[in-house]
Amino acid sequence: MWRMVWREILDAVYPKRCPICNEILVPKDRKICSICSEELPVLMEPRCKKCSKPVLAEEQEYCFDCVKKQHHYTRGFACFLYNEKLKKSLSEFKYHAKKEYAEFYVDYMVSNLGDWIYKTKAEVLIPIPLHKNKYKQRGFNQAQLLAEGLSKALSIPVDTKLLVRTMDTKPQKKLDNKERMKNLEKAFSVSTNVKKSEELFPYKRVILVDDIYTTGSTIEACTNVLQKAGCLEVFFVTVCIGNGF
Numbered sequence: 645m646w647r648m649v650w651r652e653i654l655d656a657v658y659p660k661r662c663p664i665c666n667e668i669l670v671p672k673d674r675k676i677c678s679i680c681s682e683e684l685p686v687l688m689e690p691r692c693k694k695c696s697k698p699v700l701a702e703e704q705e706y707c708f709d710c711v712k713k714q715h716h717y718t719r720g721f722a723c724f725l726y727n728e729k730l731k732k733s734l735s736e737f738k739y740h741a742k743k744e745y746a747e748f749y750v751d752y753m754v755s756n757l758g759d760w761i762y763k764t765k766a767e768v769l770i771p772i773p774l775h776k777n778k779y780k781q782r783g784f785n786q787a788q789l790l791a792e793g794l795s796k797a798l799s800i801p802v803d804t805k806l807l808v809r810t811m812d813t814k815p816q817k818k819l820d821n822k823e824r825m826k827n828l829e830k831a832f833s834v835s836t837n838v839k840k841s842e843e844l845f846p847y848k849r850v851i852l853v854d855d856i857y858t859t860g861s862t863i864e865a866c867t868n869v870l871q872k873a874g875c876l877e878v879f880f881v882t883v884c885i886g887n888g889f
């Protein structure tokens with residue numbers, strides 16, 4: 645009885661909000677408001693066969709980005725296009741500590757990408773790490789919350805120790821693509837424990853998890869670092885992705 649009263653008080657003080665537009669949900673057991681549910685920018689075919697960005701025509705196998713850059717990861721999928729709505733939602737999630745939004749994203753990823761995730765035969769999920777200063781500032785790593793949610797639902801372990809972000813780099817506009825990539829790669833490394841043990845790299849296949857894929861440079865930098873350390877194949881999943889044309 646008291647538990648129910650307490651629940652009602654909590655619901656009144658902290659009503660459940662739509663993870664996309666942040667409006668109060670009515671009825672409260674909805675996962676997302678009716679407007680957002682209709683306007684969700686779900687990615688549809690035709691999509692790039694490498695990064696899953698939408699492309700203009702069915703005949704176009706890869707997006708311009710993937711043709712130009714020849715990424716080293718095997719393949720990856722996102723759920724939504726990064727439009728204004730999703731931009732606002734992700735920013736609430738990351739910068740205003742709306743950690744509960746992870747639940748909606750994870751549910752969506754599990755039901756839409758779960759089968760594909762199993763097919764990759766990846767042994768582990770690795771969230772894109774934050775630099776420790778940023779982690780302290782934010783209090784959590786949004787990619788880790790997503791990876792942990794996926795892990796629970798799909799029974800694939802998460803490794804948050806192997807890949808570390810050693811430098812908090814900002815994109816440098818003066819550098820060309822190649823130099824920028826080199827710089828970004830220097831920002832990530834595999835933990836010294838793995839290096840010291842001189843054992844074989846612990847995984848053959850990994851899935852990188854992040855909230856957003858824009859140019860793909862972060863995923864690519866992490867892929868290169870993992871592959872240099874001995875990982876065979878790298879895949880990725882993200883909540884959102886930028887446009888491919």
Ligand SMILES: [Zn+2]
Pocket residue numbers: 662663664665666667676677678679680681
């Ligand atoms: Zn909404």
Ligand SMILES: [Zn+2]
Pocket residue numbers: 692693694695696697706707708709710711888
């Ligand atoms: Zn692509």
